[in-house]
Amino acid sequence: MTPRNSPITRRGWVLFAVMSLVWGITYLFIKEAVATFSPAAVASGRTLLAGIILLPFAIRSGALRQAWRYWPWILAFGAVEMAGPFLLLSHAETTMPSGLTGLLVATVPLFAVIIALFRGDRTALTPIRLGGLLLGFIGVAVVVASPGLIELTAGSSIAIGEIMLTALLYAIAPFIIAHKLADVPSIGTITLALLTVGILYLPLGIATQHQVPTTRSIVSLVLLAIVCTALAFLAFFALIREVGPVRAPLFTYVNPVVAVALGAVILSEPITPGLILGFPLVLAGCWFAATGGKLRRTEPDLTTGPVTTVETAEALLADTATDTDTTTTDKH
Template sequence: MGGPSVSTRGWLLYGAMAVLWGIPYLFIKEAVDSFSPAAIVAGRTLLGAAILLPLALHRGALRPALRVWPWVLAFGAIEMAGPFLLLGHAEQTLPSGLTGLLVATVPLFAALISLLRGDRGVLSPARTVGLGMGFAGVAVIVLGPGLAVADADAALLAVGQVLLVALLYAIAPFLIATKLRDVPSLGTITLSLLFIGLAYLPFGLLTQHEVPTVRSTVALVALGILCTAVAFLGFFALIREVGPVRAPLFTYVNPVVAVLLGVIVLGEALSPGLLVGFPLVILGCWLAATGGRLRRRPAPATDLPIA
């Protein structure tokens, strides 16, 4: 990775984050079995907010966030409200592993956004190759043989929804870097979760038409506690341990975790297209994000690939 060596605590935090943000797709797939997508968003965000709120109050992180609440709300809409709902809808059709892999295209969209913003560094040969390779991998996965879904049209719509999630995840850090730079991350995240949870609660109640199963309920609780509240606390600890530049490197492992869990736990098929496209997407994302260097360029500490 370059720079100072990573401590044992740092490696443990890397491993924890690779799992905590690699397993949401499995839990979402289980939750949508008997929860509506809106109910999942409401439950997950309110649970996360309930856990983080006492800590945010203790650290005095909420008051700075409340001063710029319109921008915090905009961040929550881009990073949580839209993506969480879209993922719930998409996983009613797509395998969880494929969903996790498609979300991993965030660095590709981030590189495109940087290019549109005038960052000429994105035009380096390695980054250009990475962009092409990453999107080619997506095309192979989606259009290649063996995509195990019953309705091809619904699958393409779901793929589009997940790629839109990746685009939104790529946009959010730019909002943080320009409008919320001086606001504590914990305050921004907690207030966003609370806003989004309260906004989705009535829609969740209105769209929930069946009694949730125990399995779906456990998955939803795990999403709120492990993949939201605990994951953010772990990410903040990782930033303190290794710095904001190296902290997001675990995101290259998340799709591996998502695909393996989908295969092992849910029995999802490894299609030929997925086997070919998987390494293309991961390598393309790495090249697009790093330019082929082992040490990444400085990036906002709030580069949060939430799932």
């Protein structure tokens, strides 16, 4: 792993670019998939296929066997990180632009600060972080109220609520990992969660699929599962090893840019003045709320007191990198 203070290597920048594109293009593939697949079918197909792809890696490393011992908490993680968000996003994008969806999901750090406040984290009360929280939600309001972007109806309001609930669930998931699954190899957790969610959603997906999918939707669903889920996790592990656990998540601030750009270019989604104004407000607010304006943070002590989502994410990523190193050692 690259030391924390060392310059990012060329390989590191390439992996940053890959992850920014891979998880930024997710919303485009979801939008294309739900054109002829039901939301439940998209959620089931994405998770089941991705889980099958990762299964050999999890079995060969022994990670799946270790994950079985923690199945109740892995089910909880799968529900919060995958089952809820994947279905909610798929349903929301039946009416919402893909770029706007990607931007609203980027509000995860804002919800993380709120969760930290409820858990008694006094560091979340700093003026910069609270200012970032306010700025981010102002940006969301500016974007959503932007004339010409979406028509505020009952359906679109529900979709916005689904996306914001997804952001909240994404903010909760790291706490489950950090406090209940910190000793479980990450690929074991991810594979078991994906397979479980995919199997549980399969009957609902079949029951709600009332039309023959188009080739475009099928290709989008397959790419969503292979590229944006299975391979994305493998690339993320490589990024962690290359740049370290603190800097690895920084690509998430580029994802909304990719989502909005692809939506505009490929799907002809509108770029309104409100979106242009609110977009940087959301990203800046998320940055200051999550980091307090600092790039580097000290390593958290997960055994004492509350921690923020940024800190738990760093701990999770560090655990992931350790798992990968341990797996490599055990194979030889």
